[in-house]
Amino acid sequence: MDKKSSLKEKESVVIKFAGDSGDGMQLAGTLFSDTAAVLGNDLFTFPDYPAEIRAPHNTLAGVSGFQVQIGSEKIFSSGDLCDVLVAMNPASLKTNLKWVKPGGTIIVDSDAFTEKAFEKSGYHSNPLSDGSLDVYKLIRAPITTMTRESLSHMNNVTARAADRSRNMFALGIITFLFNQNIEATFKFLEGKFSSKPLVLEINKTLLAAGYNFADTIEAVESTYKVPKATLKRGIYRNISGNVATAWGLMAAAERSGRPLFLGSYPITPATEILIEITKHKALGAKVFQAEDEIAGICSAIGASYTGSLAVTTTSGPGLSLKSEAIGLAVMTELPLVIVNVQRAGPSTGMPTKSEQSDLLQALWGRNGECPAIVMAASTPANCFYYAYEAAKLSMEHMTPVILLTDGYLGNGSELFRIPRVSDLPEIKPPIASANDKSYKPYKRHPETLVRQWALPGTEGLRHRIGGLEKTDISGTVSTDPLNHQIMVQIREAKVKKVADIIPLQKIEGEKSGDLLVVSWGGTEGSIRTAIREMQKDGKKIGHAHFNHIMPLPRNTGEILNSYKKIIVCELNNGQFLKYLRTEFPEIKYLQYNKIQGLPFFTGELVDKFNQLIEEKQS
Amino acid sequence: MITNRIVTSEKSLTKEDFESDQMVKWCPGCGAHAILKSVENVFPEIGYKKENFMFVSGIGCSSRFPYYVNTYGFHGIHGRAAAIATGVKLSNPGLSVWIATGDGDSMAIGGNHFIHIIRRNLDVNIILFNNQIYGLTKGQYSPTTPIGGITRTSPHGTVEHPFVTAGLVMGSQGTFFARVLDTNIKMMNEVMFEAARHDGTSVIEILQNCIIFADKTHAKVTEKEVRDDFQLHLRHGERMLYGKNMEKGIQLKGTKLQGVTVGLNGVEMEDILIHDQYEKNPGLHRMLGKMGPPDLPVALGVIRSAEFETYDDMVEIQIESAREQSEIKCMDDLLKSGETFEVK
Numbered sequence: 001m002d003k004k005s006s007l008k009e010k011e012s013v014v015i016k017f018a019g020d021s022g023d024g025m026q027l028a029g030t031l032f033s034d035t036a037a038v039l040g041n042d043l044f045t046f047p048d049y050p051a052e053i054r055a056p057h058n059t060l061a062g063v064s065g066f067q068v069q070i071g072s073e074k075i076f077s078s079g080d081l082c083d084v085l086v087a088m089n090p091a092s093l094k095t096n097l098k099w100v101k102p103g104g105t106i107i108v109d110s111d112a113f114t115e116k117a118f119e120k121s122g123y124h125s126n127p128l129s130d131g132s133l134d135v136y137k138l139i140r141a142p143i144t145t146m147t148r149e150s151l152s153h154m155n156n157v158t159a160r161a162a163d164r165s166r167n168m169f170a171l172g173i174i175t176f177l178f179n180q181n182i183e184a185t186f187k188f189l190e191g192k193f194s195s196k197p198l199v200l201e202i203n204k205t206l207l208a209a210g211y212n213f214a215d216t217i218e219a220v221e222s223t224y225k226v227p228k229a230t231l232k233r234g235i236y237r238n239i240s241g242n243v244a245t246a247w248g249l250m251a252a253a254e255r256s257g258r259p260l261f262l263g264s265y266p267i268t269p270a271t272e273i274l275i276e277i278t279k280h281k282a283l284g285a286k287v288f289q290a291e292d293e294i295a296g297i298c299s300a301i302g303a304s305y306t307g308s309l310a311v312t313t314t315s316g317p318g319l320s321l322k323s324e325a326i327g328l329a330v331m332t333e334l335p336l337v338i339v340n341v342q343r344a345g346p347s348t349g350m351p352t353k354s355e356q357s358d359l360l361q362a363l364w365g366r367n368g369e370c371p372a373i374v375m376a377a378s379t380p381a382n383c384f385y386y387a388y389e390a391a392k393l394s395m396e397h398m399t400p401v402i403l404l405t406d407g408y409l410g411n412g413s414e415l416f417r418i419p420r421v422s423d424l425p426e427i428k429p430p431i432a433s434a435n436d437k438s439y440k441p442y443k444r445h446p447e448t449l450v451r452q453w454a455l456p457g458t459e460g461l462r463h464r465i466g467g468l469e470k471t472d473i474s475g476t477v478s479t480d481p482l483n484h485q486i487m488v489q490i491r492e493a494k495v496k497k498v499a500d501i502i503p504l505q506k507i508e509g510e511k512s513g514d515l516l517v518v519s520w521g522g523t524e525g526s527i528r529t530a531i532r533e534m535q536k537d538g539k540k541i542g543h544a545h546f547n548h549i550m551p552l553p554r555n556t557g558e559i560l561n562s563y564k565k566i567i568v569c570e571l572n573n574g575q576f577l578k579y580l581r582t583e584f585p586e587i588k589y590l591q592y593n594k595i596q597g598l599p600f601f602t603g604e605l606v607d608k609f610n611q612l613i614e615e616k617q618s
Numbered sequence: 619m620i621t622n623r624i625v626t627s628e629k630s631l632t633k634e635d636f637e638s639d640q641m642v643k644w645c646p647g648c649g650a651h652a653i654l655k656s657v658e659n660v661f662p663e664i665g666y667k668k669e670n671f672m673f674v675s676g677i678g679c680s681s682r683f684p685y686y687v688n689t690y691g692f693h694g695i696h697g698r699a700a701a702i703a704t705g706v707k708l709s710n711p712g713l714s715v716w717i718a719t720g721d722g723d724s725m726a727i728g729g730n731h732f733i734h735i736i737r738r739n740l741d742v743n744i745i746l747f748n749n750q751i752y753g754l755t756k757g758q759y760s761p762t763t764p765i766g767g768i769t770r771t772s773p774h775g776t777v778e779h780p781f782v783t784a785g786l787v788m789g790s791q792g793t794f795f796a797r798v799l800d801t802n803i804k805m806m807n808e809v810m811f812e813a814a815r816h817d818g819t820s821v822i823e824i825l826q827n828c829i830i831f832a833d834k835t836h837a838k839v840t841e842k843e844v845r846d847d848f849q850l851h852l853r854h855g856e857r858m859l860y861g862k863n864m865e866k867g868i869q870l871k872g873t874k875l876q877g878v879t880v881g882l883n884g885v886e887m888e889d890i891l892i893h894d895q896y897e898k899n900p901g902l903h904r905m906l907g908k909m910g911p912p913d914l915p916v917a918l919g920v921i922r923s924a925e926f927e928t929y930d931d932m933v934e935i936q937i938e939s940a941r942e943q944s945e946i947k948c949m950d951d952l953l954k955s956g957e958t959f960e961v962k
Contacts, residue, residue: 188957231961232961233961235961236959237959247949247952259709281941282941282946282947283949284937290734294698294701294731295700298698298701298705298731299705302692302704302705305702305705306710307710310709328694332692421950421953455710457670457690457713464685464690466684466692467694468693
């Protein structure tokens with residue numbers, strides 16, 4: 001225990017690591033988070049990096065950040081403003097200062113604040129000495145110098161290699177500041193660099209050096225302790241939304257007995273799913289990195305016809321390219337999971353920034369009457385369960401499912417309580433039996449309207465299907481007018497009937513009353529945090545967060561009719577709102593929209609909701 | 619072949635096993651009818667169970683094919699047959715996968731998938747109906763329409779340089795390329811059989827007549843008066859001879875192929891090239907594939923059949939070796955792997 005500084009206990013803290021995109025901020029942040037998890041904190045992380053891999057050194061465009069909130073209670077988001085900012089250069093200070101709480105701690109590498117560097121980031125004077133940081137607790141650490149000195153005994157380390165490891169010195173300071181157990185971080189490093197003894201030694205040396213530096217100097221007024229969170233019993237791990245999506249799909253493949261096939265083309269921020277599944281060929285996953293987005297989905301459709309759990313993963317522009325093929329999967333009534341990790345659009349938009357603006361495209365962005373199931377995950381960890389459910393619904397109902405996540409969920413991470421695969425719901429695809437004389441390609445289950453899956457290679461089931469309209473039951477090509485109307489209605493009804501089996505919509509907070517907040521997808525954490533804060537103040541408010549969108553849960557209308565005011569909050573220009581207006585036109589809706597490539601902040605939501613509650617009272 | 623996946627049919631099959639009950643709706647006189655006949659002739663001979671054949675197509679006259687043959691079949695969307703077939707073959711490598719496609723479907727809208735399936739050498743068979751026209755949309759020029767060709771979208775003649783299918787296939791590192799006329803059923807049968815037996819992407823280009831929108835489009839090669847001088851029927855191990863009395867041959871002079879007459883200008887039989895379809899180096903195959911009037915005959919038959927590893931085999935081998943090496947055998951293992959901690 002540190003003797004000079006006082007120890008303060010905190011329920012939660014937000015820390016941001018920021019530096020040049022080559023400064024290793026993502027690694028420092030990840031190590032800090034993993035250590036916090038092992039030590040029993042709940043957490044939520046969000047990496048915020050530029051689209052450029054290595055933008056010019058010391059420029060604002062090149063700043064890469066990693067934000068994490070750790071807590072002793074359930075943490076729902078990566079937090080709005082940070083308690084501690086680590087800024088490795090002037091540019092990262094300049095870009096992130098607005099996200100630091102007044103009175104918060106800023107740790108800088110003072111060596112990096114040369115005249116040239118601060119001018120390059122648009123400062124006219126040195127922010128470390130011009131008084132502009134007086135409202136913060138500033139810790140000036142000559143990180144570059146000390147990093148080099150700490151490694152000077154190692155002859156085989158160049159200054160360049162040393163500079164690249166400055167992140168570990170900075171992490172050492174943070175480790176001390178938050179009273180983390182340095183041995184736990186050592187263990188992660190040992191796991192990560194087991195095959196690179198020199199790198200491991202450098203990192204451990206610097207981590208310890210940073211820790212000891214913080215312990216020695218007088219600059220640290222107080223250190224903090226975030227007590228252990230009270231988590232449900234079980235085994236946990238820190239997981240990102242993209243990895244959770246990949247694992248959910250892989251679990252569904254195992255549980256259903258259908259091999260996993262992924263046909264995808266690299267696209268930010270969805271690529272991590274492709275990378276993750278490719279790692280696990282040992283579990284039988286077949287991954288096809290296609291020549292383009294269209295080949296990605298078309299290969300998946302071919303694999304689906306042949307009996308695989310077929311998946312394609314993409315982001316907005318890729319979903320546009322896949323539209324025609326989604327129609328083919330709708331027409332052929334084949335299982336297919338399309339994961340769209342949304343990003344800010346339109347067109348190329350802001351690839352590394354998050355948004356919820358592909359909802360209407362997912363619902364309606366295809367030629368013809370073309371219904372598909374649409375669902376959305378809402379936290380990094382529940383991407384696992386929604387990916388699993390998307391696969392289950394897709395196979396059991398013989399229909400494409402579009403699963404919407406977003407960059408914030410995909411790249412963000414939180415603690416995940418590990419399930420046992422045998423505890424997950426069963427998946428029973430309607431596979432046709434060999435030599436079934438009664439098999440007809442478009443003969444359906446009388447209640448679910450689901451057709452059977454007849455796999456090539458099976459005796460006695462040879463048949464042809466395709467994108468042309470089908471005759472009801474027989475599946476032969478047809479242009480008969482009445483048949484077309486019937487088939488359009490059947491396809492629609494088949495998807496709508498899924499509402500019979502998906503769970504009812506839940507309400508957090510008041511079940512009826514003055515104000516209902518409606519949201520969907522990746523905003524759950526930030527909105528939930530705001531609602532909790534208001535509930536602590538005794539405010540009466542309800543929150544309905546939707547994960548099932550097409551079809552909507554069957555109690556949706558009932559819920560919407562139970563409140564005087566409804567506000568729909570989205571990170572787009574009002575797409576779910578438009579959908580609800582179509583489905584429930586009798587209801588009056590208010591809206592709150594943010595389209596900045598940023599998540600909602602608790603503060604802005606609380607202000608808005610309070611204003612609505614007060615309006616009623618006045 | 620690394621793994622022999624042919625499952626021999628228990629009872630011998632006949633062409634009736636592959637006849638569909640659907641009405642064939644191609645125009646009377648269309649070259650596509652002959653291709654259908656050839657498939658029905660050859661499929662019983664290939665050695666697969668009838669349930670292990672699969673046809674995939676895109677859009678166009680050619681792409682109605684799956685409806686007319688009794689196999690598993692998938693009629694896709696325009697240009698995407700190769701991509702769909704990739705998923706089919708990877709998902710079930712035990713299938714004999716056939717693609718029916720056209721010049722527009724594969725070399726215009728589907729050009730990207732066409733070159734990449736060939737580059738990967740996926741073990742599928744592509745029957746490419748090249749009638750040098752868009753038939754189903756009623757007569758617009760295609761990427762293989764000869765320059766100057768008059769069509770409904772080129773009333774003054776096209777000003778586009780056409781693809782030579784063989785050039786595109788070889789340029790994409792194709793391992794099997796054959797070319798046949800829609801009127802030569804015997805050669806078509808032979809080529810289909812060889813394509814089926816080839817491990818890798820087999821492209822069979824069929825010079826097909828569209829009686830409605832591009833009648834006699836291949837006339838420079840097929841008409842009675844010219845066919846002897848402009849058709850070279852290649853056979854592995856035999857000299858490249860053509861002409862009414864097989865008096866002409868192909869000679870390599872410098873870096874170019876030339877049509878010469880044996881016995882004239884000092885040309886002797888030994889000067890005429892011998893066809894080696896199995897040669898891995900594609901140089902000569904590329905030149906043979908690009909031959910054509912007015913200087914040279916069109917090469918017909920199997921031009922190239924070179925053995926390289928197939929994509930589907932490599933995928934399977936990689937999965938097998940990953941399985942053997944990994945300690946993670948199921949999802950429960952994976953979920954518990956790496957950094958976890960327990961809350962008691």
